[in-house]
Amino acid sequence: MGHIVIDPVTRIEGHLKIEAVVEKGIVKEARSSGMLFRGIETILRGRDPRDAQYYTQRICGVCPTSHSMAATLSLDSAFGIADKIPDNGRIIRNLILGAAHVSDHILHFYHLAALDYVDIGAVAGYEGNDPALLSVKKFALEGDPVPFLPRYKGDYRLSKEQNLAALSHYLQALEMRRKGHEMLAIFGGRIPHNNAIVPGGVSEVPTVDKIASFLWMLNDLRDFINSVYIPDLVMVAKAYKDYCEIGRGCGHLLSYGNYDLDGKVADYGKRKRLLASGTMDSSLRLEPLDMNKITEDVMHSWYQDVPPLQPLEENAPQPQVDKKGAYSFIKSPRYQGQVYEVGPLARLAATYVSGDPTAKALVDGALSKLKASPNALFSVAGRHLSRALCCKIIADAMPAWLLQLKIGEPAYLPHTIPDEAKGVGLVDGARGALAHYIEIKGKKIANYQCVVPSTWNLCPRDKDGNPGPVEQALEGTRVKDEANPIELVRIVRSFDPCIACAVHIVTPKGNIRGKYIVS
Amino acid sequence: MSPEIKPQGDREKRRLAIVGVGNLLLQDEGIGIHAIQALKKGPLSQADYVELIDGGTALPILPKNLDKLIIIDAAQGGGEPGIIYRLSPEDIDSGDAPIISPHQLNLRENLRLMELENEKPKKVIIFGVEPKTIDWGLELSPELKEKMPQLIGLVLQEASIK
Numbered sequence: 099m100g101h102i103v104i105d106p107v108t109r110i111e112g113h114l115k116i117e118a119v120v121e122k123g124i125v126k127e128a129r130s131s132g133m134l135f136r137g138i139e140t141i142l143r144g145r146d147p148r149d150a151q152y153y154t155q156r157i158c159g160v161c162p163t164s165h166s167m168a169a170t171l172s173l174d175s176a177f178g179i180a181d182k183i184p185d186n187g188r189i190i191r192n193l194i195l196g197a198a199h200v201s202d203h204i205l206h207f208y209h210l211a212a213l214d215y216v217d218i219g220a221v222a223g224y225e226g227n228d229p230a231l232l233s234v235k236k237f238a239l240e241g242d243p244v245p246f247l248p249r250y251k252g253d254y255r256l257s258k259e260q261n262l263a264a265l266s267h268y269l270q271a272l273e274m275r276r277k278g279h280e281m282l283a284i285f286g287g288r289i290p291h292n293n294a295i296v297p298g299g300v301s302e303v304p305t306v307d308k309i310a311s312f313l314w315m316l317n318d319l320r321d322f323i324n325s326v327y328i329p330d331l332v333m334v335a336k337a338y339k340d341y342c343e344i345g346r347g348c349g350h351l352l353s354y355g356n357y358d359l360d361g362k363v364a365d366y367g368k369r370k371r372l373l374a375s376g377t378m379d380s381s382l383r384l385e386p387l388d389m390n391k392i393t394e395d396v397m398h399s400w401y402q403d404v405p406p407l408q409p410l411e412e413n414a415p416q417p418q419v420d421k422k423g424a425y426s427f428i429k430s431p432r433y434q435g436q437v438y439e440v441g442p443l444a445r446l447a448a449t450y451v452s453g454d455p456t457a458k459a460l461v462d463g464a465l466s467k468l469k470a471s472p473n474a475l476f477s478v479a480g481r482h483l484s485r486a487l488c489c490k491i492i493a494d495a496m497p498a499w500l501l502q503l504k505i506g507e508p509a510y511l512p513h514t515i516p517d518e519a520k521g522v523g524l525v526d527g528a529r530g531a532l533a534h535y536i537e538i539k540g541k542k543i544a545n546y547q548c549v550v551p552s553t554w555n556l557c558p559r560d561k562d563g564n565p566g567p568v569e570q571a572l573e574g575t576r577v578k579d580e581a582n583p584i585e586l587v588r589i590v591r592s593f594d595p596c597i598a599c600a601v602h603i604v605t606p607k608g609n610i611r612g613k614y615i616v617s
Numbered sequence: 618m619s620p621e622i623k624p625q626g627d628r629e630k631r632r633l634a635i636v637g638v639g640n641l642l643l644q645d646e647g648i649g650i651h652a653i654q655a656l657k658k659g660p661l662s663q664a665d666y667v668e669l670i671d672g673g674t675a676l677p678i679l680p681k682n683l684d685k686l687i688i689i690d691a692a693q694g695g696g697e698p699g700i701i702y703r704l705s706p707e708d709i710d711s712g713d714a715p716i717i718s719p720h721q722l723n724l725r726e727n728l729r730l731m732e733l734e735n736e737k738p739k740k741v742i743i744f745g746v747e748p749k750t751i752d753w754g755l756e757l758s759p760e761l762k763e764k765m766p767q768l769i770g771l772v773l774q775e776a777s778i779k
Binding site: 140155273275 | 678
């Protein structure tokens with residue numbers, strides 16, 4: 099019996115760790131452990147409610163824009179203005195979030211996932227003139243593995259030409275990521291932590307210049323998505339057809355949806371959004387969200403036992419690291435007591451099942467290219483494909499939104515802070531369902547809770563012993579070589595894990611005392 | 618538009634960028650952000666050749682082809698809390714873990730990616746400060762607070778050297 103540990107951030111304690119027990123080449127049991135940012139509640143209590151947008155963005159270095167949206171939506175709802183945000187404000191928020199998600203999805207595929215499938219070794223023998231490939235070749239031969247290596251040895255299956263094409267796209271994707279960030283800054287004011295998304299709307303106003311520059315860069319991104327990103331994904335999925343079956347997961351999906359198309363409904367769960375909200379079981383029947391069904395379980399988390407509670411009923415959890423059977427700082431969110439996966443697969447499936455013609459055409463088209471059934475979406479390849487199609491749907495929707503902006507009209511609604519109120523903000527971040535809960539007393543934050551996508555996907559077992567979505571996706575997987583568990587890394591990466599809290603310390607090599615100290 | 622992100626044309630003229638990185642919510646881990654906030658109140662905020670960047674918990678996309686990039690971050694070098702190290706990118710341990718999350722696309726990875734695009738700054742200097750407390754909270758520990766004027770002095774001195 100083998101025991102595989104994938105500890106991706108050994109240099110920083112407390113981040114995500116995946117352990118798998120392998121018997122006769124099959125994963126018998128998988129455990130996902132991580133650290134959670136429960137400290138955020140303590141920091142926010144007693145502060146001005148409007149600080150929530152500013153501070154919660156800094157929970158996470160990867161999804162600050164999604165946190166700023168969720169926080170602001172929770173404030174709009176607590177302030178009683180969720181259904182009164184001017185259209186300009188709603189649309190500019192969509193554009194800021196859209197720029198963030200489009201570049202985030204491209205970053206994930208090319209810079210985090212692709213090299214599991216694309217062999218960088220292919221550049222070694224490259225003799226052509228493409229400057230991008232020559233740059234990658236020089237880089238790869240220099241011997242400094244950052245950021246490409248070390249990886250587990252892949253079973254690389256693409257032809258030399260396919261590998262080379264994908265590697266040159268790796269560089270193009272960097273340029274696209276830059277464009278996405280610049281688009282975000284046009285309306286977001288600054289990156290990575292935008293200051294435009296505020297309760298009442300946005301603090302930026304639309305101008306012809308901003309609209310034109312945004313559209314200019316968006317066109318390049320759309321070209322890239324259509325002619326590079328999606329074709330590359332289909333190419334990889336065809337070569338790795340078995341990954342349309344590997345890593346199926348729990349089969350339950352939950353989406354809050356994102357990109358409000360109409361701001362006149364106060365309940366975010368009932369809003370018409372570009373990517374739809376709802377829950378689904380494996381029969382793919384879409385049910386409307388009922389936020390009262392969400393509870394958090396701490397049976398296998400390092401916290402003192404309490405029964406499963408709704409987020410705003412929870413007090414700050416009491417850590418208990420010697421708790422028997424516990425193995426993670428992550429709590430286990432459950433919907434109706436059941437395990438649910440969140441992310442692009444969930445929101446694309448919800449949109450598809452809701453009957454949206456664009457989503458239907460895209461998904462059916464991609465599946466027919468792969469000669470696969472809709473079931474294949476519940477897989478490693480299916481998650482990557484869903485991410486790419488969500489990326490396309492958002493990028494294709496943005497030009498029309500830009501034209502809906504009304505120059506000279508307000509983007510912000512003045513408002514007052516109530517003495518006492520509760521609010522919840524729901525939005526799908528790039529990685530899935532994100533909820534911020536706020537309770538205000540005496541015009542100050544009395545309680546604040548975030549239930550984040552990676553908590554849903556990376557959570558440990560619950561009181562009934564049901565493993566979390568990533569754990570379920572790993573269990574039952576065949577591992578060809580225990581010393582080189584590429585299958586497991588590919589499964590974990592397909593969820594685009596955003597491990598909480600962004601500790602960001604540099605660790606100098608070796609013993610540096612004396613030599614480098616300047617003060 | 619805030620002064621921080623200028624349109625491309627202006628941004629290209631800036632030859633020096635100073636970036637503070639870190640998590641403001643984790644006490645001493647946020648030293649880089651505290652330092653940038655302090656620098657924004659000083660003389661550099663008026664200089665047109667320098668861009669001061671609050672990098673937050675992700676290293677943002679940086680201006681291309683800078684003459685110099687100065688980074689301020691927490692650094693665990695094993696010394697006493699508050700000790701300031703002056704490092705170059707080669708001195709930073711990239712760890713030997715597989716990259717699995719975008720959180721790991723940190724300093725070193727981002728600089729390497731710029732190198733890959735042939736856009737890296739001519740010179741990169743990292744000021745690392747040994748943290749004392751990394752836990753939830755907005756305040757720096759007294760040891761680091763005390764060192765802030767020295768840190769700012771070192772950064773200003775570095776910024777004035779061609």
